Amino acid sequence: AQSVTQPDIHITVSEGASLELRCNYSYGATPYLFWYVQSPGQGLQLLLKYFSGDTLVQGIKGFEAEFKRSQSSFNLRKPSVHWSDAAEYFCAVGTRLNAGNNRKLIWGLGTSLAVNP
Amino acid sequence: GAVVSQHPSRVICKSGTSVKIECRSLDFQATTMFWYRQFPKQSLMLMATSNEGSKATYEQGVEKDKFLINHASLTLSTLTVTSAHPEDSSFYICSATQRQVVASNEQFFGPGTRLTVL
Numbered sequence: 001a002q003s004v005t006q007p008d009i010h011i012t013v014s015e016g017a018s019l020e021l022r023c024n025y026s027y028g029a030t031p032y033l034f035w036y037v038q039s040p041g042q043g044l045q046l047l048l049k050y051f052s053g054d055t056l057v058q059g060i061k062g063f064e065a066e067f068k069r070s071q072s073s074f075n076l077r078k079p080s081v082h083w084s085d086a087a088e089y090f091c092a093v094g095t096r097l098n099a100g101n102n103r104k105l106i107w108g109l110g111t112s113l114a115v116n117p
Numbered sequence: 118g119a120v121v122s123q124h125p126s127r128v129i130c131k132s133g134t135s136v137k138i139e140c141r142s143l144d145f146q147a148t149t150m151f152w153y154r155q156f157p158k159q160s161l162m163l164m165a166t167s168n169e170g171s172k173a174t175y176e177q178g179v180e181k182d183k184f185l186i187n188h189a190s191l192t193l194s195t196l197t198v199t200s201a202h203p204e205d206s207s208f209y210i211c212s213a214t215q216r217q218v219v220a221s222n223e224q225f226f227g228p229g230t231r232l233t234v235l
Contacts, residue, residue: 041228043121043226043227043229044161044212045226046223090161104151104163105161105224107161109160110158110159110160
């Protein structure tokens with residue numbers, strides 16, 4: 001079955017510290033992988049995505065993620081967290097195109113990030 | 118670019134009434150629009166997928182007569198919650214894919230609509 005697991009429901013880090021948010025997926029084919037961030041009152045914003053090629057993907061706001069096929073993981077990292085990074089982070093897997101030429105997203109439950117000053 | 122808006126951002130209604138939520142792609146033509154529901158502290162649940170000019174495809178367990186979706190143009194989709202009840206209270210989010218970017222099918226999200234049914 002297709003699924004996405006984000007093992008950490010809530011993480012608290014100090015400002016300036018490094019961050020790693022975990023994401024594991026279960027999918028029978030080459031996955032299309034996404035990380036989104038959701039801030040209060042704002043829409044989901046795409047941080048980065050992996051479709052193919054280099055397994056280390058650079059995103060916006062200083063985030064990066066590494067696709068590890070052997071571990072079925074796509075962990076999100078940031079070397080130095082800013083207070084404005086406090087938000088909800090979602091990992092998602094994009095399915096194959098269906099008959100309607102659409103690709104659905106399978107979502108993890110999210111990780112809530114708090115940043116201490 | 119690729120901005121999606123939703124209106125209203127927040128709505129409170131009485132039980133038994135119907136509520137319409139609009140989703141617009143402001144600066145692109147949307148091949149497909151998706152409607153999600155999000156419960157507090159939970160992930161997004163896909164409700165339905167709609168292609169312009171076609172009937173929406175509903176996910177298993179979502180009542181199509183309860184949640185009416187219309188995608189009449191390439192920039193507008195509406196979700197109508199009919200005869201709303203308190204259990205329909207939730208955060209509804211739409212997303213859209215760009216007509217020109219089919220391969221990646223990246224979804225662009227609206228800010229969401231908070232529905233509270235009294």
